Amino acid sequence: MFDKKRYVLVCTNEREPGHPKGCCAGVGSREVRERIKDLVAEKKLKGKARVLMTSCLDICSGGPIICVMPDNVWYEGVRVEDAEEIVDSHLDRGEPVERLRKPDAPKGFSMI
Numbered sequence: 001m002f003d004k005k006r007y008v009l010v011c012t013n014e015r016e017p018g019h020p021k022g023c024c025a026g027v028g029s030r031e032v033r034e035r036i037k038d039l040v041a042e043k044k045l046k047g048k049a050r051v052l053m054t055s056c057l058d059i060c061s062g063g064p065i066i067c068v069m070p071d072n073v074w075y076e077g078v079r080v081e082d083a084e085e086i087v088d089s090h091l092d093r094g095e096p097v098e099r100l101r102k103p104d105a106p107k108g109f110s111m112i
């Protein structure tokens with residue numbers, strides 16, 4: 001049984017409208033973070049996962065960007081409707097949601 005706590009880092013960085021880099025807040029990351037946080041509470045998974053806001057994770061295109069540590073799994077383009085699948089599959093069962101993974105995710109950024 002999986003008993004390790006995961007940290008869900010949701011980029012909620014905001015830039016001014018029209019900024020060439022764009023930003024995760026501008027494509028709905030704050031709503032995604034709220035939904036994931038609510039689901040973790042509803043499903044009584046607080047012992048398994050903690051949902052955190054972060055500033056820019058330096059992968060601004062394709063947001064919202066989420067990094068789950070210590071797994072070093074990066075998600076991109078996450079929508080509110082994807083939140084439950086991430087919570088049930090990854091945070092509860094320990095199975096990352098492959099269809100949302102960023103294929104060229106940073107390597108070597110690991111907490112383990």
Ligand code: FES
Binds near residue numbers: 013023
């Ligand atoms: S603004 Fe979210 S990764 Fe840069």
